[in-house]
Amino acid sequence: GATIGMVGGGQLGRMFAMAAAKMGYRVGVFCGSSDEPAAHVASFTVCGPLEDHSAIEDFARRCDVITLEFENIPAETIAVCSRHAPTYPDASVLATAQDRLIEKSTLRDAGIPVTPFAAVHNADEAVHAAGTLGWPIIVKTQRSGYDGKGQHRLADATAAQHVDWQGGGDWVAEAMIGFDREVSVVVARTADGRTETFPVFENGHRNHVLDLTTIPAAITEATEIKARQIAIKVTECLDVVGLLCVEMFVSGEEILVNEVAPRPHNSGHVTMEACATSQFEQHVRAICGLPLGDTRMITPAAAMMNLLGDLWGPQDESPNWQALLDHAGVALHLYGKHAARPGRKMGHITSVGDSISELVTKLEQSRSAAQFS
Ligand code: ATP
Numbered sequence: 597g598a599t600i601g602m603v604g605g606g607q608l609g610r611m612f613a614m615a616a617a618k619m620g621y622r623v624g625v626f627c628g629s630s631d632e633p634a635a636h637v638a639s640f641t642v643c644g645p646l647e648d649h650s651a652i653e654d655f656a657r658r659c660d661v662i663t664l665e666f667e668n669i670p671a672e673t674i675a676v677c678s679r680h681a682p683t684y685p686d687a688s689v690l691a692t693a694q695d696r697l698i699e700k701s702t703l704r705d706a707g708i709p710v711t712p713f714a715a716v717h718n719a720d721e722a723v724h725a726a727g728t729l730g731w732p733i734i735v736k737t738q739r740s741g742y743d744g745k746g747q748h749r750l751a752d753a754t755a756a757q758h759v760d761w762q763g764g765g766d767w768v769a770e771a772m773i774g775f776d777r778e779v780s781v782v783v784a785r786t787a788d789g790r791t792e793t794f795p796v797f798e799n800g801h802r803n804h805v806l807d808l809t810t811i812p813a814a815i816t817e818a819t820e821i822k823a824r825q826i827a828i829k830v831t832e833c834l835d836v837v838g839l840l841c842v843e844m845f846v847s848g849e850e851i852l853v854n855e856v857a858p859r860p861h862n863s864g865h866v867t868m869e870a871c872a873t874s875q876f877e878q879h880v881r882a883i884c885g886l887p888l889g890d891t892r893m894i895t896p897a898a899a900m901m902n903l904l905g906d907l908w909g910p911q912d913e914s915p916n917w918q919a920l921l922d923h924a925g926v927a928l929h930l931y932g933k934h935a936a937r938p939g940r941k942m943g944h945i946t947s948v949g950d951s952i953s954e955l956v957t958k959l960e961q962s963r964s965a966a967q968f969s
């Protein structure tokens with residue numbers, strides 16, 4: 597059987613490796629330590645920092661195809677991988693997705709609707725940008741932000757004075773969008789250009805971190821079709837092979853792209869129970885050039901809720917899984933992380949059924965039943 601390489605040892609790599617193993621592949625994981633979530637389920641692990649080119653070379657040599665679970669990988673690391681095996685997504689996709697300004701400019705130039713934005717470096721430029729964008733604005737670091745880290749919502753010029761502009765490098769200012777809903781579309785694309793989208797996911801955030809995904813999204817059929825078309829257009833524009841998640845804001849019938857992630861996405865976890873093919877299996881199929889799987893829902897409705905470290909006790913005492921699992925029809929996914937920190941993604945729960953509101957209530961009840969007390 598062929599060997600797939602996964603750069604990154606987190607939960608996305610872990611669930612990818614489990615899906616690949618189910619399909620008969622061996623999966624090698626390159627990560628920082630043998631105790632990371634994906635390392636526990638890998639066929640083999642090579643550990644080292646991403647900058648250790650001889651370690652990454654040892655890893656790449658053993659792989660037939662290589663992929664990754666996060667976009668902030670140095671270009672040189674990807675270059676070493678590509679010398680030994682096809683690596684998806686490639687360096688150009690990463691260069692774009694690592695940089696909000698390049699990403700937003702590339703999409704805008706391709707005629708894809710994005711949130712209005714401007715490059716800024718200091719309070720004066722932010723105030724100037726707000727002249728066009730309108731207050732309030734949201735400023736984000738141009739590189740390496742996630743889970744809302746490195747973001748500030750600014751109500752006025754006074755607020756702009758309080759940002760540590762030097763600490764964040766370069767910044768992007770965006771208009772604050774008063775959207776009706778936040779959605780995401782995961783799309784898979786093969787090297788020969790075939791694409792397949794999943795149904796649209798609707799997302800709820802808490803403290804800038806994804807909390808809840810529901811499917812189907814409460815949008816019209818026309819908006820659903822348009823969102824999926826936009827996702828395909830973005831994938832083709834960036835020339836992605838593998839998975840791409842496109843985050844969008846929906847206001848009425850209008851759709852604006854927020855940002856993209858060239859990998860499996862937290863919102864796509866719901867596909868494991870809700871769709872005929874999971875996002876992780878689809879990722880395997882896409883990078884291996886296989887026929888893409890059926891993305892249709894196999895249930896009328898589904899909901900996924902994250903389990904953050906806040907649920908755990910002070911000395912990493914476990915939540916009460918017994919009480920959580922007492923709620924029939926709740927599927928528990930834990931990532932095998934030892935240290936629980938507030939906000940850290942430790943696992944998720946999913947439930948399928950007929951009514952989204954009933955599923956959300958059930959997930960909320962089972963999650964709070966588990967809360968360490
Ligand atoms: P991640 O990569 O983990 O999704 P991130 O740090 O890259 O997060 P964004 O996705 O840009 O951050 O923003 C986080 C959340 O903040 C969004 O999902 C959305 O809820 C809100 N948000 C971001 N930009 C805007 C905007 N321009 N208008 C309104 N809300 C926004």
Ligand code: MG
Nearest residue numbers: 741742743855
């Ligand atoms: Mg992001």
Ligand code: MG
Nearest residue numbers: 743843854855
């Ligand atoms: Mg985001």
